Amino acid sequence: MATEEVNEKATSAVAKRFRGFLPVIVDVETAGFNAATDALLEIAAVTVSVNEDQQWCIDEVFSKHVQPFEGANLDQASLEFTGIDPEHPFRKQIAVSEKDALGTIFKPIRRKIKEHGCNRAILVGHNAHFDLGFLNAAVERCEIKRNPFHPFSVFDTATMAGVAYGQTVLSRAVKAAGLKFDTNEAHSARYDAEQTALLFCEIVNRWNDYSGLFKE
Numbered sequence: 493m494a495t496e497e498v499n500e501k502a503t504s505a506v507a508k509r510f511r512g513f514l515p516v517i518v519d520v521e522t523a524g525f526n527a528a529t530d531a532l533l534e535i536a537a538v539t540v541s542v543n544e545d546q547q548w549c550i551d552e553v554f555s556k557h558v559q560p561f562e563g564a565n566l567d568q569a570s571l572e573f574t575g576i577d578p579e580h581p582f583r584k585q586i587a588v589s590e591k592d593a594l595g596t597i598f599k600p601i602r603r604k605i606k607e608h609g610c611n612r613a614i615l616v617g618h619n620a621h622f623d624l625g626f627l628n629a630a631v632e633r634c635e636i637k638r639n640p641f642h643p644f645s646v647f648d649t650a651t652m653a654g655v656a657y658g659q660t661v662l663s664r665a666v667k668a669a670g671l672k673f674d675t676n677e678a679h680s681a682r683y684d685a686e687q688t689a690l691l692f693c694e695i696v697n698r699w700n701d702y703s704g705l706f707k708e
Contacts, residue, residue, distance in 0.1 A: 504609075505542040509696075509706055512611040515540055515647060516601055516640075517692060519617060519685035520626045521574050523560065524567035527629035531560035532590060533576050534681035535627070537597045538689040539604045546700075548693040554600060555682040556593035557586050561633055574679045591634040594627075601640045613640045618662045618688045620646035649691050656695050662687065669694045 506514065517538040524530025536555035543549050560566060560578055577583065588596070601613050617623040624646055631639045653665035666673040666687050671694065677683040700706045 505546065505706075506540075506608040507610050509542075510614065510647075513614040513642070514601075514605050514608055514610040514612070515616045515692065516604075516613045517616040517685050517689040518620075518623045518627065519681045519688060520623050521576060521679060521681045522570065522626055523576075523578070524565055524570050525622075526565070527625040529565045530570070531564035531566055531578070532558050532593075532626050532630050533560065533574070533578060534558060535593055535597065536681035536685035537601065538685045539601065540689060540693060541608075548696045548700075550686065550689050550693065551604070552600065553682065553686060554597045555685070556588055556596055557583055558593045559587045559589055561590055561630075576679075590630045591636070594630060594634060594636060598636070598638070598640055602638070605640060612642055614642050614645055614647060616647040616649060616688065616692050618649045618665075618684070618691075620648040620650075647692070649688050649695070652695050653691060656698070662691070666691050 517540070519536050520532055521534035522530055522532055534555065534557055536553065538553050539551040540548055541551040566578060571577070605611070605613055615624050615627065624641070627641065628643065649665070650660045653668070654660045657665055657668035659665040659668045662684065663673045663675060663678065669691055671687070671690055673687060
């Protein structure tokens with residue numbers, strides 16, 4: 493199959509599957525549970541596409557370590573849970589401001605929306621409203637005008653996995669889907685976003701095969 497034909501079919505499949513929305517899997521690591529007051533420390537986004545076998549799969553992964561915004565609360569229990577040390581010398585060298593982190597991640601997402609002929613992105617996450625809340629709070633703090641994500645709609649893989657496998661915890665859902673999960677890598681935004689993306693694709697592919705509704 494020619495490259496042009498593969499790209500045309502992928503674009504058509506992505507745009508049509510979710511009513512013009514481009515699913516983008518997002519995970520954040522934070523220093524608490526309050527998006528308005530607690531620091532955003534890591535953010536990762538995974539774009540997905542459709543391959544020549546009409547299977548949804550990971551496309552690209554983007555991630556950034558984020559500097560706590562001025563005046564941000566750092567809850568010690570949350571830091572111990574994630575294992576993130578905001579003062580670690582290496583982290584302080586590579587962490588960027590919220591505005592730079594969002595700019596770096598939003599730019600390729602906008603490009604993917606255009607490439608796939610979609611209208612906008614929709615956040616996919618495990619307990620997705622938590623991630624969306626921190627994302628929206630950071631967008632507001634940075635006064636970003638062109639947020640590519642829908643402001644309140646999400647796809648939640650905790651709900652999807654609950655229906656598909658009877659599991660709502662990410663590690664258990666991933667394993668129930670027949671995939672591998674490394675608990676030593678958990679609570680890294682990049683790793684959790686990739687695992688959530690694999691879970692999302694697995695569920696979508698299984699439903700597509702089962703229903704036969706979305707075959708080209």
